Amino acid sequence: MPAILYKANASPPARAVMMLIDILGLKHIEQRNLNPVLREQDEPEIKKKNPMRTIPMLDEGDFWLADSHAIMIYLLEKYGKPEHSQLYPVDSRKRATINQRLFFDCGVLFERLRAVMAPTYIGRLTEMSKAMIRNIVDAYSTLEDYLSENLYMASDVVTIADLSLVSTMATLVGLVPIDEKRFPKLSQWYDNMNKTDYCKKINISGGKEHSDGLKAMMENTKYYQQRKTSKL
Ligand SMILES: N[C@@H](CCC(=O)N[C@@H](CS)C(=O)NCC(=O)O)C(=O)O
Structure with a gap:
């Protein structure tokens, strides 16, 4: 399964992760919109993966991670090249x-x-x-x-x-x-x-x-x- 970042363009923590994805050039991560005002993150499928029910959330199929700060550290540790150190x-x-x-x-x-x-x-x-x-x-x-x-x-x-x-x-x-x-x-x-x-x-x-x-x-x-x- 391809990695998915659940996000909303207006969401500050989602934007932080989106900027890092852009810097790291991670084109394989699909970016999928969720509307927090309509509480789309409350869908049972999403809630199971992220009990905090917040945006952003990274879904790698067999691994899920919430909180922009944790996601950024994870992405850097996983994909960072020497030029990103x-x-x-x-x-x-x-x-x-x-x-x-x-x-x-x-x-x-x-x-x-x-x-x-x-x-x-x-x-x-x-x-x-x-x-x-x-x-x-x-x-x-x-x-x-x-x-x-x-x-x-x-x-x-x-x-x-x-x-x-x-x-x-x-x-x-x-x-x-x-x-x-x-x-x-x-x-x-x-x-x-x-x-x-x-x-x-x-x-x-x-x-x-x-x-x-x-x-x-x-x-x-x-x-x-x-x-x-x-x-x-
Ligand atoms: N500490 C979290 C905060 C995430 C967060 O609260 N996102 C907002 C959207 S900007 C949200 O999903 N709010 C819905 C809620 O709190 O129920 C992070 O950095 O990812």
Whole structure:
């Protein structure tokens, strides 16, 4: 069975894996869309393979793997060539720093985006709360500090930490733009990442689709709530 990546172009973690697949040139991996808003990932067939019911998910027929961070490490270990070694170097301290940034994306940055996504998808959010915005800006501040000594998030070259973080950032900037004066390094890093072929091809449009979609859903909810109130 050919390998399949279940993905959605708007999904930040899916985009991170898609960018890595592009960099590694893994043409044999079929990329198949699932719509998380319609909860297509809840299909019993998919749920059996990924009880977390999240996108992305890699399916190799006799082996399944969820979570973009785990998938990226697996793909690099399996298919990385010497020219890709900088993306996830073997040096244990370098790798540990990259892992820490990946965990930051998984446990903090994306979670703060998820705090907006979850109520938006179920029609409960009309606009982002002050606390939501504050938490996102606070994460930007951490990213600015990560860049204090390096051009990229974990070193002076692009690693998988940058792929992961830029995929989440591409959605977030549409909701909470980066204040260039307060976060000059983050702003520069984001501009630099956006000049890469893989961000141009995969991440920028997917991020815009995602943030535009979230804003449209919030507007929709606001409209229906106002209509309901005016009828009372
Ligand atoms: N830590 C996971 C997060 C994946 C995730 O939450 N993906 C979203 C789409 S952007 C999803 O599938 N959400 C559905 C849900 O949480 O039920 C990863 O990096 O893959």
